[in-house]
Amino acid sequence: MPDLHPTDIPTFAATQLTLLDAELQAELSETNALLSSHTPTALARAGLAILNLNVSSLRTGLGGKTVVELCLDPAVVTKGEKADIPEHGIRTGDIVALQDQPTGSAKKTEKRDLAKKGVEGVVLRVKRENVEIVLDKEDAEVPGGGKLWVVKLANDITYKRMNQTMGRLQKFQEQEYTPFMRVLFGQASPTPLPSDLNDPSNPLHKLEWNDPSLNDSQKEAIKFALSSREVALIHGPPGTGKTHTLIELILQLLKQNLRLLVCGPSNISVDNIVERLAPHKVPMIRLGHPARLLPSVLNHSLDVLTRTSDAAALVQDIRKEMDDKQASIRKTRNARERRQVYTELKELRNEYRVREKSCVENLVRGSKVVLATLHGAGGFHLKGQEFDVVIVDEASQALEAQCWVPLLWVKASKLVLAGDHLQLPPTIKSLNSKEAKAAKKDAKKKDKNSNLGEQARNNAQPSGKPAAESQTLGTTLFDRLLGLHGPSIKRMLTTQYRMHETIMRFPSDELYDSKLIAADSVKDRLLKDLPYDVADTEDTREPLVFWDTQGGDFLEKTEDDAIGKGSKGMSLGDSKSNEAEAQLVRSHVRNLIDAGVHAEDIAVVTPYNAQLAMLSQMLKEAYPGIELGSVDGFQGREKEAVVVSLVRSNAEHEVGFLGEKRRLNVAMTRPRRHLCVVGDSDTVGR
Numbered sequence: 001m002p003d004l005h006p007t008d009i010p011t012f013a014a015t016q017l018t019l020l021d022a023e024l025q026a027e028l029s030e031t032n033a034l035l036s037s038h039t040p041t042a043l044a045r046a047g048l049a050i051l052n053l054n055v056s057s058l059r060t061g062l063g064g065k066t067v068v069e070l071c072l073d074p075a076v077v078t079k080g081e082k083a084d085i086p087e088h089g090i091r092t093g094d095i096v097a098l099q100d101q102p103t104g105s106a107k108k109t110e111k112r113d114l115a116k117k118g119v120e121g122v123v124l125r126v127k128r129e130n131v132e133i134v135l136d137k138e139d140a141e142v143p144g145g146g147k148l149w150v151v152k153l154a155n156d157i158t159y160k161r162m163n164q165t166m167g168r169l170q171k172f173q174e175q176e177y178t179p180f181m182r183v184l185f186g187q188a189s190p191t192p193l194p195s196d197l198n199d200p201s202n203p204l205h206k207l208e209w210n211d212p213s214l215n216d217s218q219k220e221a222i223k224f225a226l227s228s229r230e231v232a233l234i235h236g237p238p239g240t241g242k243t244h245t246l247i248e249l250i251l252q253l254l255k256q257n258l259r260l261l262v263c264g265p266s267n268i269s270v271d272n273i274v275e276r277l278a279p280h281k282v283p284m285i286r287l288g289h290p291a292r293l294l295p296s297v298l299n300h301s302l303d304v305l306t307r308t309s310d311a312a313a314l315v316q317d318i319r320k321e322m323d324d325k326q327a328s329i330r331k332t333r334n335a336r337e338r339r340q341v342y343t344e345l346k347e348l349r350n351e352y353r354v355r356e357k358s359c360v361e362n363l364v365r366g367s368k369v370v371l372a373t374l375h376g377a378g379g380f381h382l383k384g385q386e387f388d389v390v391i392v393d394e395a396s397q398a399l400e401a402q403c404w405v406p407l408l409w410v411k412a413s414k415l416v417l418a419g420d421h422l423q424l425p426p427t428i429k430s431l432n433s434k435e436a437k438a439a440k441k442d443a444k445k446k447d448k449n450s451n452l453g454e455q456a457r458n459n460a461q462p463s464g465k466p467a468a469e470s471q472t473l474g475t476t477l478f479d480r481l482l483g484l485h486g487p488s489i490k491r492m493l494t495t496q497y498r499m500h501e502t503i504m505r506f507p508s509d510e511l512y513d514s515k516l517i518a519a520d521s522v523k524d525r526l527l528k529d530l531p532y533d534v535a536d537t538e539d540t541r542e543p544l545v546f547w548d549t550q551g552g553d554f555l556e557k558t559e560d561d562a563i564g565k566g567s568k569g570m571s572l573g574d575s576k577s578n579e580a581e582a583q584l585v586r587s588h589v590r591n592l593i594d595a596g597v598h599a600e601d602i603a604v605v606t607p608y609n610a611q612l613a614m615l616s617q618m619l620k621e622a623y624p625g626i627e628l629g630s631v632d633g634f635q636g637r638e639k640e641a642v643v644v645s646l647v648r649s650n651a652e653h654e655v656g657f658l659g660e661k662r663r664l665n666v667a668m669t670r671p672r673r674h675l676c677v678v679g680d681s682d683t684v685g686r
């Protein structure tokens with residue numbers, strides 16, 4: 001057990017508040033710079049806005065909020081053609097402003113102050129022919145008359161909730177600290193485990209497994225999580241069945257009649273668990289905007305249950321009445337009459353809320369398992385409710401402040417985190433802000449004398465130092481707890497079900513203490529053994545290929561990576577590309593395809609956007625099925641064959657953010673049967 005470095009909780013919370021604020025400022029200034037310096041047409045071209053819209057209907061959604069449906073203005077649709085909205089990058093959950101579209105000269109001259117004009121809301125649903133937006137303010141008047149446009153704003157909702165949470169943590173009085181919180185801040189050690197988990201006298205020894213296929217490291221991790229009193233980490237390297245293990249853990253905890261809150265940083269991480277729990281007929285409820293949930297989990301969603309359960313009828317009646325009123329507003333030209341209808345709507349909305357609340361409360365209280373995103377767990381539905389265990393999947397993808405949302409707003413006494421701190425942490429924007437850049441520069445200078453610079457650059461290394469001192473936004477709760485209490489609070493899953501043994505070797509040796517084992521079902525799978533016709537060639541019988549560009553004319557090039565790349569066009573600053581390397585990638589891909597490997601089974605990943613753009617141009621047309629992506633975007637995914645283009649090649653041995661070994665780890669652990677790395681060993685080797 002390492003020496004504890006107790007963290008002062010108010011100091012910790014205050015530091016988090018400062019860091020979160022810097023992050024929000026970075027996000028706001030990036031977005032505002034874009035919005036104020038581009039015309040609506042340019043923003044639409046970059047995927048950040050949709051032009052020429054009309055309101056097609058208004059209705060009442062969950063929480064009594066107004067939902068506006070928008071479609072293309074008939075005036076801009078060519079006769080006989082479909083009224084599909086042109087390609088755009090606005091997605092469900094985005095924060096947007098809905099405004100009258102500036103006309104003629106106003107377009108250019110008007111200094112747009114977007115936040116103060118029109119109405120704001122959250123995108124509820126995006127379809128080909130329409131977009132739905134839930135308005136923030138219930139009495140907001142929807143702009144009308146002429147054409148409208150929708151523009152994406154900076155998303156500050158998640159920050160607000162993290163801020164509230166850290167603000168609350170800061171104000172906690174010493175006597176309010178629970179034993180559980182004290183452990184999370186290193187003010188106490190976790191309660192020692194009862195006895196050897198595998199000892200026959202331990203009741204867990206006789207555990208009956210629902211899933212007989214669990215491997216030993218998975219069983220060990222479950223027993224460990226069941227017997228830990230305050231906190232348990234389940235460390236799941238790539239392909240080791242982290243979620244598989246959590247499902248069994250949830251079933252075991254339910255057998256003990258415990259109530260569980262299960263969270264993840266993203267909707268998809270939560271839905272994944274709902275889908276896999278569903279066959280076990282677990283009484284569960286999924287909180288969250290229905291539009292953001294997978295169709296397969298909707299039957300467990302609170303929204304659907306408030307419509308279909310018996311208690312829901314009363315809510316339905318009033319919802320109908322509100323919808324009728326909404327519709328009548330649009331027909332009324334007389335301002336006084338409109339005001340009258342708004343007043344009536346307000347009363348109806350209050351009544352609606354009361355009924356909905358009691359219906360929802362009954363449903364939530366009656367569920368043994370509640371599932372929500374970390375953010376969603378901070379909603380009013382769960383405030384003050386008691387849970388025996390909070391489980392967080394993909395915990396190393398979540399900011400620490402995010403993890404505290406469920407932990408502070410519900411009453412919980414035990415936490416299980418599942419994740420892999422050796423893959424990439426959540427993206428941090430303030431890393432690229434002016435202030436952060438200055439700090440990094442400074443750190444680089446000092447770097448010559450010590451290795452502290454490495455830490456500053458990566459912004460997220462678990463360091464084992466007292467938390468507040470080394471605190472950064474990128475330090476996840478998973479990292480910090482490991483630093484505080486050491487490896488005794490975690491169990492690692494060691495059998496991986498994804499990679500050929502040879503592909504696994506390097507990451508296993510470099511990052512996982514050589515502990516990974518390839519399952520028999522995968523350890524010698526090659527491309528030539530794919531269940532369709534693949535020729536036996538020197539590439540398809542080889543699991544690992546390295547194309548070394550050292551010493552050749554393969555130098556990298558720096559490119560401007562600014563606005564203009566559709567939905568992802570927000571990235572500013574430089575990017576790198578390497579044309580000769582891209583040609584090698586193309587030739588390798590061609591060899592695989594010529595041998596019979598399906599394009600759909602191949603992915604090409606690279607850390608640089610400029611390289612991605614170049615590779616798309618070279619490959620997309622010839623092989624439409626091939627998947628191209630950034631390393632960061634490919635985390636959590638897998639493919640039969642993966643080609644990694646490292647890009648960096650220079651005399652100075654600069655590797656930029658390739659130096660982040662977690663990024664390299666993610667890139668190299670995506671393939672099942674074949675990994676090809678193209679890079680300059682002289683630059684990257686160091």
Ligand SMILES: Nc1ncnc2c1ncn2[C@@H]1O[C@H](COP(=O)(O)OP(=O)(O)OP(=O)(O)O)[C@@H](O)[C@H]1O
Binds near residue numbers: 239497
């Ligand atoms: N004990 C097991 N026996 C056989 N297959 C398993 C076992 N555990 C996991 N798997 C398989 O391994 C794969 C990865 O498992 P799962 O999807 O649970 O992992 P994950 O945690 O979601 O992903 P990752 O491990 O990559 O983070 C799945 O195909 C799953 O069926």
